[in-house]
Amino acid sequence: MTCTEFLAMLDDLIDDAVTPQLRAELQEHLHGCDHCEVTLSTTRKTIQIYRSHELYDMPSGLRERLHAAIMARCKKGC
Amino acid sequence: MATIQPTAGELEPPHPDVALVERVRGGDVSAYDELVRKYERQLFRIAQHITQNREDAEDVMQDAFLKAYEKLEQFQGNSKFYTWLVRIAVNESLMRLRKRRSGRMVSLDEDVETEEGSVPRDLADWDPDPEQNYSQTELAEILRKTIQGLPPGFRVVFTLRDVDGLSTEETAETLGLSVPAVKSRLLRARLQLRERLSRYFKRRKASTTSGGSK
Ligand SMILES: [Zn+2]
Secondary structure (H helix, E strand, C coil): HHHHHHHHHHHCCCHCCHHHHHHHHHHHHHHHHHHHHHHHHHHHHHHHHHHHHHCCCCCCCHHHHHHHHHHHHHHHCC | CCCCCCCCCCCCCCCCCHHHHHHHHHHCCHHHHHHHHHHHHHHHHHHHHHHHHHHHHHHHHHHHHHHHHHHHHHCCCCCCHHHHHHHHHHHHHHHHHHHCCCCCCCCCCCCCCCCCCCCCCCCCCCCCCCCHHHHHHHHHHHHHHHHCCCCHHHHHHHHHHHCCCCCCHHHHHHHHHCHHHHHHHHHHHHHHHHHHHHHHECCCCCCCCCCCCC
């Protein structure tokens, strides 16, 4: 397996969408290739870090304003 | 893990939102409040990620929930309420983004032809715990700045798929893209972010100065 072939399967590997056989082939490539090993681990870390950090707080009062807006429509409709 | 395969003809239990939507249709506004509370954070986050503007994100969230409320009759039970809602929010977000860029076209196809990030270049390994080197504020700033640099068409896919956790199929359905298109954008988005974060997160000792991906 070449690095390009490995890269093409990177997402499926990360998302756990590979067959056991393909997984074994990917693992084998990883053992002999530091570059792909780093690409895999740092890409995983990238996803994990974005998943685990809330970057934007919801502004306070937004829910109340929204509720009021919905109630205003509702009075006309229901 | 043992999984129970659904046999032919067996119905999946209805999603809890179905009952809420039914109650709203029957005139119970409090059921809609419940849906708002359930999804407001996610919707705001998606809107903020796409528009990259706080005011716009607030407006998008408001408008998306209001629109969904008014169009609830058009909602067909064959997709999840949430993905339907996200679709409205994404469209609103792209509209706002377009306005901010004073008429410049913003479409999901913009800039996706770029080759940037399709091949990893910075192959230095990262610090085992790179977050430790930054304060929470610094880290948030780095993460915001980095995702801001992605073309909108990549940013949207990454946000829905990796930040919000929709499946590839749901992301495709929400954006009106094919599954292969979503997959290729996701890979490029992930690799571009990785490349850009490498600047901040790679192991410190022998600082290679070949630079980042700018
Ligand atoms: Zn390789």
